[in-house]
Amino acid sequence: MAIKRGVSLYSYQQAQFLGQMDYRDMARELREGLDCDGIEIINEATVPGYPFPSREFLADWHNTLARYDLTPVALDGFLDTLRFRDHVMTKAEAAELIKLDLQLAHDMGFTHIRTMTGLPVEVIERALPTAEKLDVKIAWEIHAPIPIKPDPTIQGLYCESPGTAVADTVEFIEKTGTKHVGFVPDMGIFMRAPYLSGVHRLIRTLEDRELAEQISELMEEVPLSELGAEVEKRWPGRLNPQQKRALSWKMHAAPEDLELILPYVFSIHGKAHNMVEIPGKPGQYEEPALMYAEVIEVLKKNDWDGYICTEFEGQRAYQDRGIEHLLDEVEQVRRHHEMLKRLIGE
Amino acid sequence: MFESFLVREGSLQNVEKDGFIVGFKFDVRNCDYRGCFLSLHTGYYIEVDGEVFPVELQKFEINGKPPRSFDEIAKCVWEHWDFDDWATVYVQKPGGLSKGKHRLGIYQGVMAQYGWMPHDQEWIDNPPSPLEIRGKQTGIYYYDLEVE
Numbered sequence: 001m002a003i004k005r006g007v008s009l010y011s012y013q014q015a016q017f018l019g020q021m022d023y024r025d026m027a028r029e030l031r032e033g034l035d036c037d038g039i040e041i042i043n044e045a046t047v048p049g050y051p052f053p054s055r056e057f058l059a060d061w062h063n064t065l066a067r068y069d070l071t072p073v074a075l076d077g078f079l080d081t082l083r084f085r086d087h088v089m090t091k092a093e094a095a096e097l098i099k100l101d102l103q104l105a106h107d108m109g110f111t112h113i114r115t116m117t118g119l120p121v122e123v124i125e126r127a128l129p130t131a132e133k134l135d136v137k138i139a140w141e142i143h144a145p146i147p148i149k150p151d152p153t154i155q156g157l158y159c160e161s162p163g164t165a166v167a168d169t170v171e172f173i174e175k176t177g178t179k180h181v182g183f184v185p186d187m188g189i190f191m192r193a194p195y196l197s198g199v200h201r202l203i204r205t206l207e208d209r210e211l212a213e214q215i216s217e218l219m220e221e222v223p224l225s226e227l228g229a230e231v232e233k234r235w236p237g238r239l240n241p242q243q244k245r246a247l248s249w250k251m252h253a254a255p256e257d258l259e260l261i262l263p264y265v266f267s268i269h270g271k272a273h274n275m276v277e278i279p280g281k282p283g284q285y286e287e288p289a290l291m292y293a294e295v296i297e298v299l300k301k302n303d304w305d306g307y308i309c310t311e312f313e314g315q316r317a318y319q320d321r322g323i324e325h326l327l328d329e330v331e332q333v334r335r336h337h338e339m340l341k342r343l344i345g346e
Numbered sequence: 347m348f349e350s351f352l353v354r355e356g357s358l359q360n361v362e363k364d365g366f367i368v369g370f371k372f373d374v375r376n377c378d379y380r381g382c383f384l385s386l387h388t389g390y391y392i393e394v395d396g397e398v399f400p401v402e403l404q405k406f407e408i409n410g411k412p413p414r415s416f417d418e419i420a421k422c423v424w425e426h427w428d429f430d431d432w433a434t435v436y437v438q439k440p441g442g443l444s445k446g447k448h449r450l451g452i453y454q455g456v457m458a459q460y461g462w463m464p465h466d467q468e469w470i471d472n473p474p475s476p477l478e479i480r481g482k483q484t485g486i487y488y489y490d491l492e493v494e
């Protein structure tokens with residue numbers, strides 16, 4: 001039983017977009033740069049000709065995994081409900097798409113698929129026989145603003161009852177006894193401060209340059225978690241609602257909430273926006289917005305066995321600028337794994 | 347996302363047909379972190395030097411097939427625009443663009459989303475214009491490009 005390290009190739013989306021890395025380069029980085037073995041992909045980013053890849057691609061995929069001794073963890077899929085254009089995708093059709101992803105995951109060697117947040121029980125039920133037949137599990141992502149504990153006030157996104165979706169799925173798992181349904185919690189539900197990437201972007205793009213300068217200076221004085229409240233206190237009304245959002249944050253779930261669902265957690269998305277050096281500890285890094293230490297403590301205490309796959313996404317807040325200002329994803333993921341190794345106790 | 351990198355540098359060109367210049371074209375990428383089923387792509391907000399060119403004047407070339415209107419693209423529910431692939435946008439404009447520098451403003455319409463949303467039926471009945479789709483783009487992107 002152990003916490004293992006992996007990477008979702010989502011983390012290198014910018015390098016892929018710019019033609020700097022393909023999945024083989026990423027696989028090599030996992031083995032040689034990070035010394036980890038877990039690999040997760042986005043179906044519509046990595047698989048050419050999705051959802052029907054060529055046999056040549058599948059052979060090259062398996063060859064690449066063999067070459068770098070990697071273990072496929074999760075295949076991430078989507079539910080684009082407007083795709084048919086003449087009607088909204090029905091739940092039965094959604095289940096058909098899930099079945100295609102289950103088959104693809106099976107062909108690529110993944111143990112589970114990560115589906116959309118709040119996947120309705122009816123869709124799971126329809127796709128479950130295929131999951132069991134192929135022995136590939138269905139895990140939906142618990143992504144902000146969805147909590148683990150029920151909160152029926154959350155409405156109007158993903159599905160009919162997003163606020164209680166976790167409890168609904170747990171009820172289904174317990175009622176049926178299935179081993180093929182669970183969750184992929186995203187670390188973004190365990191917030192402790194706003195993402196630095198958003199704060200940087202706000203400061204850079206604010207038309208009120210005087211205020212931008214003041215916020216920048218204030219960051220030296222107050223903890224990141226209090227920045228938004230302090231800005232509002234000192235300069236009330238100077239930021240519009242959209243700008244305020246860059247400084248706001250919410251703890252959607254407490255780390256110990258994980259214990260309610262841990263047997264059904266198949267892997268975890270190790271979200272990161274900015275990995276920054278811990279003051280006074282050269283070479284050690286942290287994600288100032290997220291509660292990694294507390295979450296990993298809960299996982300260790302409960303002997304959880306599975307992969308945390310890095311999902312770096314801070315890069316996109318800097319892409320309105322020239323190529324020289326972009327974040328280096330490879331370096332950011334390496335920092336993330338320094339942190340993971342240290343917290344796991346490898 | 348990818349605000350500075352959506353349009354390929356040096357790709358803005360006039361398009362000739364039967365000896366006449368009938369419009370212009372440029373190359374684009376899907377400015378998300380994934381590709382999409384083609385039917386989700388609804389076209390572009392495009393302005394050149396302040397003149398707006400609506401979706402009806404646009405065609406889209408991908409997957410080695412001839413340029414298609416966005417009405418045709420809407421029917422391609424199984425064909426995929428892979429994340430790595432450049433596509434070409436064709437815009438009808440008799441006479442094309444003059445030689446020299448032009449300012450292109452662009453916003454890509456892709457109805458990609460994360461599951462069911464309250465606006466689903468409304469968007470099926472009345473598809474939003476590219477600018478009305480709140481995607482990962484922060485606003486209209488502007489590029490200074492040259493027609494040689």
